[in-house]
Amino acid sequence: xxxxxxxxxxxxxxxxxxxxxxxxxxxxxxxxxxxxxxxxxxxxxxxxxxxxxxxxxxxxxxxxxxxxxxxxxxxxxxxxxxxxxxxxxxxxxxxxxxxxxxxxxxxxxxxxxxxxxxxxxxxxxxxxxxxxxxxxxxxxxxxxxxxxxxxxxxxxxxxxxxxxxxxxxxxxxxxxxxxxxxxxxxxxxxxxxxxxxxxxxxxxxxxxxxxxxxxxxxxxxxxxxxxxxxxxxxxxxxxxxxxxxxxxxxxxxxxxxxxxxxxx
Numbered sequence: 001x002x003x004x005x006x007x008x009x010x011x012x013x014x015x016x017x018x019x020x021x022x023x024x025x026x027x028x029x030x031x032x033x034x035x036x037x038x039x040x041x042x043x044x045x046x047x048x049x050x051x052x053x054x055x056x057x058x059x060x061x062x063x064x065x066x067x068x069x070x071x072x073x074x075x076x077x078x079x080x081x082x083x084x085x086x087x088x089x090x091x092x093x094x095x096x097x098x099x100x101x102x103x104x105x106x107x108x109x110x111x112x113x114x115x116x117x118x119x120x121x122x123x124x125x126x127x128x129x130x131x132x133x134x135x136x137x138x139x140x141x142x143x144x145x146x147x148x149x150x151x152x153x154x155x156x157x158x159x160x161x162x163x164x165x166x167x168x169x170x171x172x173x174x175x176x177x178x179x180x181x182x183x184x185x186x187x188x189x190x191x192x193x194x195x196x197x198x199x200x201x202x203x204x205x206x207x208x209x210x211x212x213x214x215x216x217x218x219x220x221x222x223x224x225x226x227x228x229x230x231x232x233x234x235x236x237x238x239x240x241x242x243x244x245x246x247x248x249x250x251x252x253x254x255x256x257x258x259x260x261x262x263x264x
Contacts, residue, residue, distance in 0.1 A: 023082065024049040024173050024204040025070060030079035032062075032069055032228075039065045040228045042079075047206060047221075049084070049172070052199045054219035054236075055208040056252065062228040063208040064102055064177055071099065071175070084172070098123075098169035102177040102208075104162040108151035112161055115150060119165045128168075135164045138194055140187055155182040167194060173204040180211060192218060212248040226256045 025047040032040040040062050047053045057063045068074045070081050072088050081088035084096055106115050117127040133143045141160040145153065153161065159182040166174055179195075180188045196218060199205050209215060215222050216236045224231040224239070232239055232255055236248055245251035 022049045022084070023047065024051070024084060025206065026080075026082045027066070027070065028080045030066070030069060030081065031077045032065055032074070033077055038228050040069070043225070043228070043230050045223055045230060045233060047204065049204050050199075050202055052195070052205045052218055052220050053207075054215035054222040055206065055225065056210075056212065056215060056222060057208075057225040058256070061225045063225055065228075066225065067175060067177055067206075067208070071097075096172040098166040098171040098174045100162045100166050100174075100176045100179060102181065104158060106150045106158065106161060109149065111147055111149050112153075113146040115161065116146075116165055116168065119169070123169045123171070125168070125170065131168065132164070135167055136160070138167075138190060139164055140190055156184065156187065159183060160187065163191060163194075167198065171203070173206065174198060176205070176207040178209060179207055180209065180214070212252060216248050224252065224255050231255050 023046055025045070027043060027045045030040050030043045031038075043062075043066070045066075055063050055066070065074070069076050070083065070088055071094060083093040086093040110118065113127075113129075113132070116132050120127045132146065136143045136145065139160045141157060141164065145157060145161070150158065150161065159179075163176075163179060166176065174195075176195075180191060183191060192214065195205055195207075199218075219236060221233070221235055222239060223233040232242070234242075239255070240246070240248060240251045243251040243254040245254060
């Protein structure tokens with residue numbers, strides 16, 4: 001291998017290690033309640049830049065609320081949140097993020113191309129027709145959808161449009177709330193390939209999911225949120241070992257079986 005190639009490779013590895021040494025998201029002693037109902041209780045969590053992180057929990061566990069708090073979509077009672085070192089209430093904190101909500105509802109009066117162009121303007125990126133078609137193809141969404149109004153899309157097509165917009169944003173961190181919702185098995189496999197490519201490029205990926213198999217396959221670390229409390233944060237292998245289980249599913253059942261927080 002030529003010396004120049006070796007130096008280039010080492011430079012890329014060093015750059016990736018530097019990115020991963022910083023925090024993409026730091027949550028400290030977060031408390032969020034809706035009236036008397038506690039949604040998140042004194043929750044602390046840190047995600048390093050460059051990680052592929054899976055957030056796991058049952059419906060109503062607090063996963064989406066945690067994301068809403070981080071993105072300043074709702075007030076918090078106490079605690080602190082930083083995104084790439086910037087306090088979450090500052091607009092600049094979200095400048096490096098691409099986000100797909102669990103219930104993605106694009107403006108129905110736009111066609112696919114107009115929506116991508118609009119999102120591109122928000123992300124300060126020019127619309128690239130060839131890149132848009134390539135990303136549609138990567139998610140198995142026919143490029144004829146670019147000309148169709150969003151109101152004519154199926155649930156799966158709508159989800160793919162939102163995912164394409166996130167991937168085209170080229171942001172440093174992607175936050176995806178149940179990204180495989182509405183996707184058929186082939187589309188799920190294609191999406192996982194795309195997300196791995198994003199991670200390999202040095203981007204941080206945070207996704208909420210119910211699919212524990214996907215967590216084990218893709219995530220470098222994971223966290224379990226149950227009844228608003230953090231039950232575990234670490235690697236999938238550590239999670240299985242802690243609960244003396246044979247797979248993530250059995251470990252998850254053991255983790256949430258006891259209402260007392262596990263002692264680390």
